[in-house]
Amino acid sequence: MVQELVLSNRPVDAHLHVRQGKMLELVAPITARYFSYAVIMPNTHPPICTPDSINSYRAEILRSTAGNPFKPLMTFKILSDFDSKLVPAMKEAGAIAGKVYPKGLTTNAEDGVSDFFALFPVFEAMQKAGLVLCLHGEMPGDEIEGLDRETAFLRTLYFIAKTFPYLKIVMEHITTEAAVDAILQLPANVAATITVHHLLLTYDDVGGDRMRVHNWCKPIAKRKRDRDALIEAAISGCPKFFFGSDSAPHPEEKKRSEECCAGCFTAPVCLPLLAEIFEQHNALPRLEQFVVRSAAIFYELSFPMPPHTPQLTLVKQPMVVPLKIEEVVPFWAGKEISWSIKKE
Amino acid sequence: MVQELVLSNRPVDAHLHVRQGKMLELVAPITARYFSYAVIMPNTHPPICTPDSINSYRAEILRSTAGNPFKPLMTFKILSDFDSKLVPAMKEAGAIAGKVYPKGLTTNAEDGVSDFFALFPVFEAMQKAGLVLCLHGEMPGDEIEGLDRETAFLRTLYFIAKTFPYLKIVMEHITTEAAVDAILQLPANVAATITVHHLLLTYDDVGGDRMRVHNWCKPIAKRKRDRDALIEAAISGCPKFFFGSDSAPHPEEKKRSEECCAGCFTAPVCLPLLAEIFEQHNALPRLEQFVVRSAAIFYELSFPMPPHTPQLTLVKQPMVVPLKIEEVVPFWAGKEISWSIKKE
Numbered sequence: 001m002v003q004e005l006v007l008s009n010r011p012v013d014a015h016l017h018v019r020q021g022k023m024l025e026l027v028a029p030i031t032a033r034y035f036s037y038a039v040i041m042p043n044t045h046p047p048i049c050t051p052d053s054i055n056s057y058r059a060e061i062l063r064s065t066a067g068n069p070f071k072p073l074m075t076f077k078i079l080s081d082f083d084s085k086l087v088p089a090m091k092e093a094g095a096i097a098g099k100v101y102p103k104g105l106t107t108n109a110e111d112g113v114s115d116f117f118a119l120f121p122v123f124e125a126m127q128k129a130g131l132v133l134c135l136h137g138e139m140p141g142d143e144i145e146g147l148d149r150e151t152a153f154l155r156t157l158y159f160i161a162k163t164f165p166y167l168k169i170v171m172e173h174i175t176t177e178a179a180v181d182a183i184l185q186l187p188a189n190v191a192a193t194i195t196v197h198h199l200l201l202t203y204d205d206v207g208g209d210r211m212r213v214h215n216w217c218k219p220i221a222k223r224k225r226d227r228d229a230l231i232e233a234a235i236s237g238c239p240k241f242f243f244g245s246d247s248a249p250h251p252e253e254k255k256r257s258e259e260c261c262a263g264c265f266t267a268p269v270c271l272p273l274l275a276e277i278f279e280q281h282n283a284l285p286r287l288e289q290f291v292v293r294s295a296a297i298f299y300e301l302s303f304p305m306p307p308h309t310p311q312l313t314l315v316k317q318p319m320v321v322p323l324k325i326e327e328v329v330p331f332w333a334g335k336e337i338s339w340s341i342k343k344e
Numbered sequence: 345m346v347q348e349l350v351l352s353n354r355p356v357d358a359h360l361h362v363r364q365g366k367m368l369e370l371v372a373p374i375t376a377r378y379f380s381y382a383v384i385m386p387n388t389h390p391p392i393c394t395p396d397s398i399n400s401y402r403a404e405i406l407r408s409t410a411g412n413p414f415k416p417l418m419t420f421k422i423l424s425d426f427d428s429k430l431v432p433a434m435k436e437a438g439a440i441a442g443k444v445y446p447k448g449l450t451t452n453a454e455d456g457v458s459d460f461f462a463l464f465p466v467f468e469a470m471q472k473a474g475l476v477l478c479l480h481g482e483m484p485g486d487e488i489e490g491l492d493r494e495t496a497f498l499r500t501l502y503f504i505a506k507t508f509p510y511l512k513i514v515m516e517h518i519t520t521e522a523a524v525d526a527i528l529q530l531p532a533n534v535a536a537t538i539t540v541h542h543l544l545l546t547y548d549d550v551g552g553d554r555m556r557v558h559n560w561c562k563p564i565a566k567r568k569r570d571r572d573a574l575i576e577a578a579i580s581g582c583p584k585f586f587f588g589s590d591s592a593p594h595p596e597e598k599k600r601s602e603e604c605c606a607g608c609f610t611a612p613v614c615l616p617l618l619a620e621i622f623e624q625h626n627a628l629p630r631l632e633q634f635v636v637r638s639a640a641i642f643y644e645l646s647f648p649m650p651p652h653t654p655q656l657t658l659v660k661q662p663m664v665v666p667l668k669i670e671e672v673v674p675f676w677a678g679k680e681i682s683w684s685i686k687k688e
Binding site for chain 1 (some may be wrong): 489553556557604
């Protein structure tokens with residue numbers, strides 16, 4: 001008998017890059033086919049940081065995902081000169097969160113922030129408006145080394161969380177044991193997303209023992225003990241940790257170039273990979289908590305959405321990841337995953 | 345007035361990969377043009393591990409470097425089944441050193457060693473024959489992470505050094521503060537080579553903050569404090585630390601591939617880069633110690649070799665590193681170096 005896992009509602013991707021233009025047309029439908037909601041990252045070029053850009057970006061996504069029971073959850077990018085008076089208008093335009101990128105640390109983050117404290121008026125306004133603050137939790141600056149940036153950011157997370165006790169905060173794509181522990185120590189309004197690739201990779205799969213450009217992402221994967229702590233958090237059932245793929249496609253030539261672009265395109269493989277990982281850790285019964293319920297509670301999402309496609313079934317049947325999806329090499333390309341998504 | 349630095353003898357590259365066939369014809373003359381001696385690594389395919397292969401590899405190198413005042417110093421690869429009785433024949437064939445590669449850790453090291461103690465009869469024979477033992481000082485094994493392999497190897501270095509007190513040992517291409525300290529604590533017959541790229545890079549230039557395939561080498565570059573310790577050792581004038589480029593060319597497509605090949609092709613740029621680094625640290629007067637004298641003393645080389653071209657002059661005139669040398673992207677491609685080699 002084939003093993004099946006029925007998710008009673010379609011998953012939520014709490015951290016997704018769908019890019020723009022032709023790339024959006026390629027990647028947004030892949031997520032929309034299987035997910036109910038996705039929190040859409042605003043680091044496009046130019047960034048999503050006005051009510052108008054939220055509306056037009058949402059319209060672009062809805063055009064490409066029409067016919068799917070899928071809702072994009074819009075966010076705006078909090079640049080260092082962001083005017084806190086704009087916050088109510090962002091909410092009016094339907095944004096559910098604002099995202100802070102540290103200066104220079106990831107794709108299109110040249111306009112990012114180096115002084116987080118200068119944004120406190122914005123955080124104050126977001127707390128009042130009931131918007132979620134999403135943080136790329138790495139400290140910028142030449143004096144800090146890449147492997148230390150996330151740990152170096154945790155005090156700043158505490159300063160923000162303790163200053164704005166009613167602000168919902170998500171530390172995105174955490175990669176360290178130290179971050180897991182910090183999230184656990186902070187109250188329920190502070191949560192974290194975890195990607196599927198950080199449950200699989202260590203630094204040695206990226207640029208240590210092996211250099212594989214398609215595994216390179218920000219924050220960079222850390223040590224085995226860090227990966228083990230992330231797995232423990234993901235499979236725990238604790239509502240403070242939920243799935244955000246950070247699926248971040250780049251054309252193959254930008255990954256293989258002299259200087260690689262950061263990001264793993266996990267959207268086509270993340271659910272089968274999660275099923276495989278959760279099964280390996282005897283935690284399949286808690287997969288729905290990680291990929292649906294915890295984010296749904298945190299972001300106050302309603303299910304079923306829409307009512308005619310309430311569920312998704314994962315099935316223990318192997319799939320082989322394609323080597324390429326148009327111009328993009330997906331994460332885990334060419335490898336076999338022991339689970340797949342059941343055809344409706 | 346243009347600043348010049350006259351090396352009274354041509355430099356010694358105590359660690360060089362010249363590869364085979366067409367690649368050898370491309371890269372060996374580049375080193376032969378400026379260096380007097382180079383210690384030639386034996387990790388070809390098949391490996392250099394018999395007297396015959398030493399003789400034919402030397403002949404191949406001499407064909408490609410004819411007309412230059414250059415002498416290749418031949419080494420043999422110590423495979424895990426190497427018969428210690430062969431050592432005298434290797435010396436007879438002109439080998440000056442044997443090299444141990446840990447299993448699986450670098451180019452063509454699938455046949456490398458995991459049990460260093462099993463080689464003690466070979467080391468005993470080499471001590472007796474007066475051959476140098478060259479070590480790629482990283483500990484193999486899945487239980488060790490890439491960033492820790494060199495530090496994890498240091499106890500093995502001590503075991504070997506204390507068991508064979510008259511064996512000359514070179515720990516190659518050291519990358520950590522811990523290795524610098526270990527070499528300093530061991531007696532004069534234990535030395536280390538340092539590459540130019542490890543004086544410049546940290547892992548943030550390789551796969552941390554930035555992923556640059558042409559910077560990726562083994563052992564991987566470590567932290568800033570490690571790089572600072574290597575610089576301190578290189579400029580110190582201490583004869584236990586000398587230059588070995590580990591120049592390791594790969595065709596561009598093998599660097600940019602899905603899984604990058606390890607190695608930086610530094611032969612065309614290492615001397616100007618070293619002059620720049622030594623000048624930055626007010627250590628130009630000690631450059632000759634690092635690139636000529638220390639290795640010459642350790643390997644008991646004679647100068648001038650040959651007498652008609654005794655010297656090399658570095659001059660403070662900028663050079664721009666070519667983007668490509670035939671099919672190989674050189675280290676520091678496209679960048680300017682403030683020093684160059686004076687045309688004769």
